[in-house]
Amino acid sequence: MKKVFKLYLMLFLSITGTVFTTNAETKKILVVGNSFSFDAALQEFLPIVQAAGDDIVLGFPYKGGTTLELHTNYITTNQQIYNYYKIKDGKMTSTGGNSCKFDANIITDEDWDIVIIQTDHNYSGAYSHYFPYLSNLITYFKTHLTNKNAQFYLYMTWAYQNGSAKLEELINKGLYTDQMDQYTKIVDCAGRAAIQSGIGEENIIPGGTAVQNGRTSYIGDDYNRDGYHMNLSHGRYTVALTWYEKIFGKSVIGLSYHPASISDFCAEMCQHAVHEAIIHPKSISSLADTYGVNPDAKPKVIDRPLMINFGIGVGSSAVSQYSWNSLTTTLTGANVGNLYNSKGYGTEVKVSIEKPFDGVSSIGTTSSTTALDMPSNVSKSAFYGTTESSVIISGLYPGQAYDMNVFASVMNNTSTNSETVYSFKGENNGNASLNPTKNTANIATVQGIIADEKGRIYLTVKAGANNNEEKKTYYLGALMVTPHLEVPGKIPIYINFTTNGKTTQEDYWNNVTSHLAGTKIENLTDSENKASGISLNITKGFAGVTENGASKTNTLLNMPANASTTGYWVNGIEKDGVLIDNAEIVFSNLDPKESYDFYMFGSYMNATEVHEAEYSTFGTVENYIGLNGNNNDHSIAELSSIYPDADGHIRFTVTPGATSADTYKTGYINAMAIMVPGIVKVVPFEPVAEGPWDGISMIEPARDVSGNCVIYTGAELAWVANQINQGHAITGIKIAKDIDLGNQPWTPIGYGTYFTGKIDGQGYHIYNMYINKSDLTEKSNFAGLIGGTNSESCDILNINLSGKIDIPASITQKTQVGSFIGKANALGNMVNCHSDVEINIMGAPGYVGGVLAFMKNANVKNCSYSGNIIITTSGKVTNGVGGILGCTNSSTTGIEAIINGCYFDGSIKNNGSGTPKYVAGINSYSNLSKAAETITNNYVIGTIDCTATNQGTIYGKNNTVNFDCENNYYYAGYTLTGKGGIPMDIKKFHSGEATYLLNGDQMEFLFGQELDSDNNMPVVYSGTNRVYKTVFMYNGNEYAVLYNNTEMKFPQNPVPDDGTTFGGWYDEKGNRYDENSTTQTDLILYAKTIATGTDNLKTKDEITINNNKIDITSENPIGDIAIVDVNGMEVINKTIKETIAELDINSLQHGIYLFKSKHDCIKFIKK
DSSP states (O other): OBOOOOHHHHHHHHHHTOSOOSOOOEEEEEEEOOHHHHHHHSSSHHHHHHHTTOEEEEEEEEOTTOOHHHHHHHHHTTOEEEEEEEEETTEEEEOOTTOEEOSHHHHTSSOOSEEEEEOOSTTTTOGGGTTTHHHHHHHHHHHHOSOTTOEEEEEEOOOOOTTOHHHHHHHHTTSOSSHHHHHHHHHHHHHHHHHHHTSOGGGEEEHHHHHHHHTTSTTTTTTBSSSSSBOTTHHHHHHHHHHHHHHHOOOOTTOSBOOTTSOHHHHHHHHHHHHHHHHSTTSOOOOHHHHSSOTTOOOOOOOSOEEEEESSOOOTTOOOSSOEEEEOOOSTTOEEOSOBBTTSOBOSOEEEEEEOOSEEEOOSOSSOOSTTOOOHHHHHOEEEESSOEEEEEESOOTTOEEEEEEEOOBOSOTTSOOOEEEEEESSSEEEEEEOOBTOSSOOEEEEEEEOOTTSOEEEEEEEOTTOOOTTOOEEEOEEEEEEOSEEEEEEEEEEEEOOGGGOOSSTTEEEEOOOSTTOEESSOBOTTSOBOOOEEEEEEOOSEEEOOSOSSOOSTTOOOHHHHHOEEEEESSOBTTBOOOOEEEEEESOOTTSOEEEEEEOOBOSOOSOOEEEEEEESSSEEEEEEEOBTOSSOOEEEEEEOOOTTSOEEEEEEEOTTOOSTTOEEEEOEEEEEEEEEEEOOOOOOSOOSOOOSSOOOOOEEOTTOOEEEOSHHHHHHHHHHHHTTOOOOEEEEOSOEEOTTOBOOOBSSSSOBOSEEEOTTOEEEEEEEOOTTHHHHOSEESSEEEEEOTTOEEESOEEEEEEEEOTTOOTTOEEESSEEEEEEOSEEESOEEOOEEEEOSOOSEEESSEEEESSOEEESOEEOSEEEEOOSSSOOSEEESSEEEEEEOOTTOEEEEESOEEOSEEEEOSSOOOSEEESSEEEEEETTSEEEEESOEEOSEEEOOOSEEESSEEEEOOSEEEEESOEEETTOOSOOTTOEEEOHHHHHHTHHHHHHTTTTTSOOEEOOTTSTTOOOEEOOSSOOOEEEEEEETTEEEEEEEESSBOOOOOOOOOSSSEEEEEEEOTTOOEEOTTOBOSSOEEEEEEEEEOSSSOOOOOOEEEEOSSEEEEEOSSOOEEEEEEETTSOEEEEEEEOSSEEEEEOTTSOSEEEEEEOSSOEEEEEEO
16 A cells, blocks of 8 residues: 655755656565565565565575575475575466475576675674675575576664563573674674675665664554564565665665555654665664654553453462453563453553563562462562663653552561552652562552653663562562552633534533624633633634534534534635624633643535535644535544643634635634633543443444544444445454454354455453354355455454354355354455354355365464364265364466464264265365465364364365475374374373474474473463473483473482482583472573592593594593583583593584583583
8 A cells, every 4th residue: 555745844854956867777685585585575575565666586495494595405405395486577476385405497587787795694693604605695596507697685674572582592592792792793603704704794684774764663662573573564675675775776765655554653763774774884874863653653541440460470370350461471572462351351551671670589478468369470579680670661641640569479588578669750750669578469569650752661670679588689579550640631611603502501601792892701611510710702703603513423522512503603705794804712711831632513404516614723823724614514624732822722714715616705613612721520441331242233443643543342343344344444443352253143244245444452352242144145155244345455453253154055065164264265364363152064065174264375474263163064064174274275377375373173063964075173275376375384183083084184186286284283182184294192281292393393383381280281472481491410311301480390300320419400501490480581401410439439420522523531531521502402412431632623613502411511602
């Protein structure tokens, strides 16, 4: 979608010479990278190029997670492991996963002008990971390129999000200390590599610097969708812009295109971030002055307490009257946003770590007695530190006051005082202290902290004066933020322009009953029936009175009929001897230091001409806006942030508008409201009609600032469905509360027409949906919550769905039925959607899917089906039934269907007499005859009691040309053929092993699991349910492998047989771990043995390590030794029979290593 910036901006840009040149170019670009290049190349790059009047041919052999070394290995070994994406003639095609080799066929596919080679991702700041691989790749490409003058570019990637799991892992490996350190090292390594490889520093594409520039704006650190990949909107837009400006040599400032999901202001910021990065690629250019505050942001009042848990996740069995939010990572930048309030309604509040804590404690009380009503995981866990830590709470309402209640508990050391001081700072300051030692009931309370002008409150945590712990350890466990329900805001003063016989009955309306000059109201009443002190004086009269305004209106003014029907008018051409083209009202006794907002309504019904009025205010500056009153019953004009003059006056005028086209150039004003500063009482929000939907009612929902319909009730959802089905465009829907559809007959959204917008369930649940329509084929051939979709910009996100669908016996093979969508003729993304809807098949629909029945191309990610699909048909039955998808089916060239990170744990049962053609746990039939399909990282444990002509645990039949099906798992007890999957014992699903394996190389966390119960299963990763792997080593051998959340688990202690005793588990740094330890990373732990007695014969080795060799002296033969790199890979492994040895380590690259022998584990750095 294209959006054009305001005219004044474009005029300015053309004057300053920063708009695009008109010399159109076509560049042929070959890309060598991974998902970080995918972020730049395959979504926003083409529309950016086209908007600038240029064109591209782009080839991208893609394999996720590839590094320079892996590309070299894959090419050298001629592996068929790539998906070849190509953009040509404005269209993108794909060959599908594991379908191509990166060989001469691709390199000679086009006469490439440009070759872009990506640095790395995790190791972009580690120089040892560049060579010899970068040089080898360049040599290989130059050998085969048909264009011997092709230009090489080095694409510099970005630093990861502070506090993210991925950055945390790299910090634990010793690569970086924080985001800024990673960025600095990436810039340094990319520059050196560009010079050494011959690419040249001038040909670096500085994506990392552009992102870092953007982080200085109001966006902050919200550039990544998962901590390291780019956000799908402003993130991908930023790096794609960087590619364009660097490759084409044209400034991106003023570019007309930006994604529809970001504002003009955000796009402008991204463009400046990129442009500055091109000019200054090695340093950060701050955008804080110009783009530090988002002008589109409208803060919302907080109306209920916020409950924040600092520690381990709340857990699957948590019991509390409140909804809790968990922050489980202690690093700088770690955050959790869109906090739920205590009743479970979403907010825009975010809590972030500013100064880090040292770790997570889990030794607090499991039985607390406070007003916070904490689940046991909340009360027993806490962040701890030993210097000073701080937290930022943002997204609060500026000027609103909050009471802060803090809890922390530590129960294992009762002899010390761990007093902790909690200091809060907003517009004011306050602090309180608490001793967490043996604490079960006490809280620290600070009242009335006021959020600053940006909606922030800072919390600093440090040891108190009475803290006598050895390291002065302090704790932060839980925080309850309770808002005051009186806030500074603006109160409306309503004004009705009328006559004596048409005044309003409502007390809070101020009735102006004469249109003549000299009419005054000395003390206007506000909406709370209080005297405002503000006066109104008509200093220049109106031409006359009208009673022809709308009697029923739908505006923010909420006008009674007597306010909307009557009004005053002005005219630009004489009418009946009257000509008054400028009426004026003076408002007095205003505060010159405060701003005021004006809202105007004008209406003249049953007219065909344009009756435009122009409304102007004159305070410190002049402002104006027009409004057409012709048949107006819904529009108002707004002039906001109007400051009075030094004497406290604002002049307000009404004149005929420039486009007024009636005979007399008439303009109207019927009513207005002035928003004046005051203290507003907040009433906690409760949606209307909370009970189950009655099957009839339809209520138009409110809209947020982005125009999304915000849904709290079934009646509102029904209204939206009805509007869409009548052909009205509704592009955005947000579910804001659990909804009960009351088991009433539901007509799908997109029934008889396609839905093309976006629905975000925000994690809420729609209950009791019921569909049983014998006329399913009357208006469409598809049914579900949504009947059909037909746009690649259509997204269905974050919805939980329950209910029942009965498919009558009359239904024919044309019908497609899925819980969420019947037919996705085109769909962008379906993410984090979960259904347990029961589907009863009594007819013979074409395809049935637990989530989606029929799909052409889309990204289906992290979705699940836990319901029951039951076939009772006699005779002819459905073609195919899939736990997730009924089928993927299309003959379109170059499209791609992706099913990633989904699971089926429901059931498919055939109680009828017929046999379907296809049955499977994920997709029953893959039939993209000219396209690609990828089914990866899914699992199936549901029951399938339904034979079919083609059946399998993952897929039933594959007829797709480029079909990639890997890293899928299923319950080993299945009797079905395991097409596309790996059998796994159910214990491995419960233990966390399956979750860990489903996350593949741990580059993307698709699954998480609460391991506090033996029966829990893998579910969608939430940030607090991450599964870590701990490997326990004993005597150089793997002793055990366990999977855990933040709280660690341990095997039975080993029993040494050499006269020593077990002395605990230690990591390579010498840190000890026990049952009270927590972790935020994968670990390898080593058993320590302790010699006992005075005559112990335990071997004692002398080991000396320098940069070239390791000298070892032992009383007995040395035995097995190994050297392991930071990735856990053994780079040297030997058995030494001598007692003295010298080990050559010259072959090792620069980096961190572990030397391991029978008795020793030593960390060293090879320089």
